[in-house]
Amino acid sequence: MPAAINPPVVLVLGASGLLGRAVHHTLLESLPHGVVVVGTGHSRARGLIPCDVTDETTLREFLAAQAPRVVVNCVAERRPDVVEKEDAKARVLNVRLVEILAEESARLGFYLLHISTDYVFDGTKPPYKPGDDPHPLNAYGEQKLASEKVLRGEDSGERVRPGQGSREEKQGGWDKVWTEVLYGPSADLAESSVTLLARDVLAPLRSSQKKVDDWAARYATHTEDVARVVTAMVDRALTGAGELRGTFHYSSKERSQDLSREEGGEQRPGQGGGRAYTKYSISVLIGEVLGRATKHLEPEASPPEGAPRPQDCELDISALQEALGEEATRSRALRDGLREVLQALAANRMPPPPSSAARLRLLLAGLSARQKSLALPGAFNGLVARAVAHAGFEATYVSGAGVAAGMGLPDVGLAGLEDMTRVIRDVSACSGLPLLADADTGGEGGEGGVRRVVMEYQRAGAAALHVEDQVFPKRCGHLEGKELVPADEFALKVQAAARARDEGQVAGEEGGGNGGLMICARTDARSVVGVEEVIERAKRYVDAGADMIFPEGLCSGDEFLRVSQALKGYNGVNGGEGPYLLANMTEFGKTPLLSVRRMGALGYHATIFPMTLFRWAMRGVLEALEELREGGRVSKTALREGRLLTRQETYELLGYTPGRVWEYPNANAYSRRKGTRRSDFVQEGKEVMEEEDENEASGYGEENPKKK
Incomplete structure (x- = not known):
């Protein structure tokens, strides 16, 4: 069999932010099959790998472990007033991080795509082309300019530029994309200075007027449009069409319609003949979109207070249009973009993240290509699940023995389906991690029983489940006296589980196919018959539709290796690699306690620690x-x-800050728990008191969630 080729990895740093979310999602949806897209974010971010980019050692080790082909850097402290007050802290993200990425691009040979800002210009001579002389007016612009000098090799004669390291010099490289003020799908008005304007539009009418900046030009650009440009650039780097090198500008070119008129009075948005949008004209447009009067808003023609801002940093995007084409660089009309984003905010809808099953598959594919095993500590309640995520693990496990023990019961099948799904919901909601769950023998009642288990586990938030070929009532896999179901009979149960998954039995849930719930078949044949029976049964179960095989109770590293070699490439599943393999490192059992690193070398894609934490x-x-x-x-x-634990440590573990709204890390699981979605549309404890009428967008007059 030909040697496996490691799939290319695209790493998105800052995938929890406004732009990073759109870039991560678009790359996942658009890049060809076989490309592994990995997103990083803070520990609360769902579907992402936690990575502290401010910790230099951690970041360098993480980059080396991921071995990316492309890195897209969406990390920045982008608030000018914050940068002015906390210069040193902001410099870590805006400058030092880029220095590290440049050095690692040279050392590891990845292509670096860095997102920058128009604030490197002073706003006096628009439109700006790449190569025009920068002249920042504030600390934010100065820091972003310093990061660009790092990439150009201008900061120091000693620092290595990307692509000029000792390892495969031709493999490195960099692009910079300068863009302007951004808006896009969000759960919070305050995440963008564009959508934040809606707060004043929606505020109750007051006796005094609200002044809004009508001085600085704004070329508001939708994050999904930027993401499409980034994806096109990444695709060129991966497919051999040619990496773009240097600096490119991208933003919306639309101007406000009130002055953009052809002869005869016909309005033509975005044709460049009118005045650029300002915060005031965007606010008026938001009012039109929402059907709200804006008479209480007054244009302010003077420069705003705070850190100095450039007045007009319009960017010339012709170089990027020539490189990528008109379709890739098009931008949506501001009116349409605002309507879409604000209506989603009203309903408190976030863009759908990858399903937990899809995230688990990506994790397994990325790790297996590097002969590494995914560690899944067993979580038996929501708090422990939070601790697992807080510690930096990328997935977790729900053990039937753990759930039963938490109820004060032994692991003999007494914990029922409702008991398991309750814990699965808690673990999914409180960790935000993809999870593998123990389904014991797959329920009673043959095909109908296992179909129900698949439906309920998927609805509860599981990414994968494993069913075992023991006779019910089952026994712990490391005890004697077990009995096995005939292999053909159990294969039918696996087939029924896979069919239920593929048919998308749960309407509105994660669905079937390649993104659906993973089916893992466990066999206890080792202790009853022997290793050869393990291999034979595993092959039957893969033929029946199992994505993963769990050989329970193996007694040595040699036995683990024997099974993995026998199943390598079997049936062409998982891109020709064969079934994923799961190892159980439970303490005080038949199996020797081998390290996760050793299990990866033995060919096992995931390793569970079901009762360690308990x-x-x-x-x-x-x-x-x-x-x-x-x-x-x-x-x-x-x-x-x-x-x-101290009180503060407990708060940190719970993700709780006194005085702030607490949220579940996994909003999808929250909605499954409560049957609703909370809205953070209303900010800082203030309620919108105006009554809705037929012309108003629904959802803006909700009860203040902070009082619930």
């Missing part, structure tokens, strides 16, 4: 109870040695 936590509970019983209080030694 056992460790319960040991702490017993020790605490003993201390309370013996001493009648918590000892100073326990406090001094940090055996207890």
Whole structure:
């Protein structure tokens, strides 16, 4: 069999931000099959890998581990007033991060696409072409200019430019895309200075007028349009069409319609004949879109207070249009974009993230290409799931034994379907991570039973489930006395599970096909018959539709290797690689405790630790109870040695800041739990008191969610 070719990895830094979300989503949707798209964000971001880009060591290790072909940098502190006040802190993101990426691009050979800003110009001589002399007016512009000098190799004669390192010099390279003020799909008006204007438009009428900036030109650009440009540039880098090198400008060219008129009075938006949009004219347009009067808004012709801003930084985008074509560089009309974004905000809809199953598949594909195994610690409640995500793990596991033990029951099939789905919902909602869940024998009732399990697990938020070929009532996989279902009979159960998934049994959920729930077939044949039976059964289960095989109770590294080699490439599944393989590193069982690194080398794509956290936590509970019983209080030694979480550590683990609205990390799972979506449309505890009428967009008069 020919050697496997590692799939190219495209890494999006800052994929939790306004622009990063659009770039990450568009790349996932648009790049060809076989390209692995990885997004990073803060620990609260759903569907992303947490990565602290301010920690230099962590970032360099992360880049080396991912081995990307392309890196798109969407990270920045983009608020000019914040940069003025916190220059050193902002410089870490706006300058030092780019220095590290430039150095690593040279060392690792990836193509770097860096997003910059029009604020490097002073706004006195528009339109600006790439190569025009920059002259920033504020600290934000100065920092972004400094980062661009890093990429051009102008900051130091010693620093290596991207693509000029010791490893495959021809592989590196960089582009910069300068863009202007952005808006796009969001759950929060304040995420964009464009949509934030809606707050004043929607505010209750007051006796005093509200002044709005009518001085600085704004070329508001939709994030999905920028994402389309970025995707076209990435696609060229991946397909051999040729990496673009240098600096390119992109933004909307539309101007306000009130002055853009042809002879005869016909309005023609975006033809360049009128005045550029300002915050005031955008506010008026928002009012028109929402059917709201804007008489309480007054244009302010003087420069705004705070950090100095350029007046007009219109960008000439002709070089990018020539390179990518008109279709890739088109931009939507501001009126249409605002209507789309504001209506989505009213309904509190976010752009759909990749399904948890799709995220799990991407993780497995990316790691298996580098012979690494995905670690899945077992989470038995929502708080533990939060801890798993907080610790930086990329996925988690829900064990039937863990759920049963949490209920005070042994692992003999007593925890029912509702018990399992309750914990799956909690773990999914509180972690935001894709999860694999234990489905024991797949439910009673043959094909109908397993179909119901698939439906309920998928609805609860599981990315994958495993069913086992034991006779019900089952026994722990590391105990003697198990009985097996005939292989052909169990293959029919696997087939039914896969069919239920592929038919998209759950309307409105994650659906079937390549993005649907992963089906993992567990076999306990090792302890009953032997390794050869494990291999034979595994092949039957793959033929029946299993995506992954879980050989339980193997007794040595040699046995793990024997199984993985026998299944390598079998049936051409998973892009010809064969089925994904799952290993169980439970303590005190038949299987030796091997490291995740070793399991990756043995060909296992994922490794579960089903009861590790439960056992460790319960040991702490017993020790605490003993201390309370013996001493009648918590000892100073326990406090001094940090055996207890502090109040602040507990808040951090819960993702809670007093005085701020608390949210589930996984909004999809939240809606499954509560049957509703919360709205953060109303900001800072202020309610919109105006009554809706037939001309108003629905949803803007909701009860203030911070009082719920």
